[in-house]
Amino acid sequence: MTQRISKYQRFKMMNPVIQFFKFIYLSIKIMVVVAGGHGGTRTNN
């Protein structure tokens, strides 16, 4: 059965204060993923 978004989850998703900290957290986390380097796959890089 499909999971539903609860009222509490929605509150957290749209609360500007919580989301401000989430914004900082996500910015750092995304930076780690996408700027964390890249390389080949055929040899050890």
Added chain:
Amino acid sequence: MAKIVILGAGISGHVAAAHLRRKLPKEHKVVVVSPNSNYQWIPSNIWVGIGRMKSEKILFPLAPLYKKKGIDFKQAKAISFFPEGDKTETKPYILSEYVVGDNKGKQEKVTYDYLINATGPKLNFEATEGLIPGENKTYSVCTYTHADHAWDGLKSLIHEMKQGKKAKILIGTGHAKSTCQGAAFEYILNVEQELRKHNVRDMAEVTWISNEFKLGDFGMDGMLLSYGGMTMKSHEMIEMIFEDRDIKWVLGAGVNKIEDGIAHYENLEGEYKTETYDFAMLIPAFSGHGFKAFDKNQNDITEKLFKGFMIVDADYTAKPYEEWSVKDWPETYQNPSYKNIFAPGIAFAPPHAISKPRKSKNGTDISPAPPRTGMPSGITAKLVADNIIDSIKNGKESLDHKGSLGNMGAACIASAGYGMTQGSGVSITTYPIVPDYEKYPKTQGRQLGKTFGEIGLAGHWLKLALHYAFIYKAKMRPFWWLIPE
């Protein structure tokens, strides 16, 4: 002195030109050949298509910037490739044709020492009968002009709904082999939110139609991701969002014909069905540009350069899905026949799809092509530029910079509604883009900590921040290179 010619001034071409110019001494020439006069930040077309952003905000003219930075710009389209030159021209060249001004229609041989083909995809609307942006009530958000038209169409429909009209809205993919489901996903959520803002949501039935086997496939075979302390499959996450927004979905649908307000499609069961609509935004199939290539004796050598898109250092051996490997994907984007030609971004021919290929019971291929997004386009363009710079400086071929999609992360910040306090976004990162089942066998080929999803207002702020950051970067303002691709 080396001359580097770049075909295309989209994300990939522009990134390559900017890095080459910044890092190479002025004695080397950087030339951009593009039929487009403007640079456009394509990810923000979604907001143009709902009337929340003017198209002028996502574009700027290239000629003044290139003049200021010392990059030659020819507003021309490439016609054919001559990688060995010809009987009268010893250097390799591109035959191009000017598209504006006094030189319009004039052809020129643009010679090069290195060529970067960053021509991106052709939006192949012709592959689906009747799929023409702005006609048959179908629209597109693939370019800013298309997005402007889409908003005109949506605005009129909203006006009619305010007068009491009930409407059906259909958004998704317009061909059995389309990709870029992410853009359609963003658009459907933004449209749904706009309907609510205009108090007409209850007048509309909103439906997602897609060639995906499951929701959340996105042409990447779906993913297992971390979400709020849980591990969730991407289809569960997208189902949760669609249920929440009361969006219906039709999957495994290969749209093959559009009539005024009617989309004809075949599903994986082999049934031929239709969906009616009052407004549709359907992503077309992508294809190569159909360039031809010739050797110095004018013999056709197109198959050495192109396989639809440009051939690069990928393993193109045909093999079944079970034998696909992350090692099939290119690392340097160099053409194996002509080592001074590269094709980063969307211009290279992928070795195969990422999603499991599926056929209908009638034998029609219905599954997404590999997605082509901005972030890998920028990264691959930069590494190609860096390899060319090293090769010029070292006086010999250097291919130290590598970036396979199987060893690269990407972020998809999908807008789910515009607004500083009421907006929303679905932030998904994935690492690697192409699943590596050898390295991550238990987590669907991806690293869980780096493959995650978040829903909320922060996602909207993030997408808006990226909009301004990347336009700043594209305008090559001070310290632009500090912003990663």
